[in-house]
Amino acid sequence: MDQFVAGSCRDATLAARLQKQFTLWKDNGAELEPLAERSFLVKEAEPLSQRLTVLGVWGLSALDAIDHKKAIPDSDKANMLSTFETIKKPAGQLLLVPATAVQKLVEATSNGGACATAH
Numbered sequence: 001m002d003q004f005v006a007g008s009c010r011d012a013t014l015a016a017r018l019q020k021q022f023t024l025w026k027d028n029g030a031e032l033e034p035l036a037e038r039s040f041l042v043k044e045a046e047p048l049s050q051r052l053t054v055l056g057v058w059g060l061s062a063l064d065a066i067d068h069k070k071a072i073p074d075s076d077k078a079n080m081l082s083t084f085e086t087i088k089k090p091a092g093q094l095l096l097v098p099a100t101a102v103q104k105l106v107e108a109t110s111n112g113g114a115c116a117t118a119h
Contacts, residue, residue, distance in 0.1 A: 002104070005115060021056075021059075022057075045091075045094060071116040080103075
């Protein structure tokens with residue numbers, strides 16, 4: 001993420017890799033749900049999985065904004081930033097490390113950010 005943002009979000013190869021990763025995260029909940037029904041341990045990770053899904057959706061939104069040369073609206077950014085603080089908190093004994101990286105992308109894609117009008 002740091003490399004992508006440092007390059008003003010212009011590296012198409014990195015963008016494709018990020019899109020693939022964000023899509024996996026977005027779809028994570030649907031993949032995990034059948035397993036959670038059968039396993040208490042997987043069920044315990046479900047809240048973290050839901051947070052990962054949110055990060056995937058937001059990452060894809062940021063990439064879409066970059067692709068369309070539009071900034072994430074300030075109201076959406078404010079909502080995301082307040083929610084990032086919740087997402088970054090541990091769920092049980094689990095921590096969602098990628099939250100900070102996605103937050104950097106959202107900030108870079110917002111008005112005045114390094115990637116707001118990339119490409």
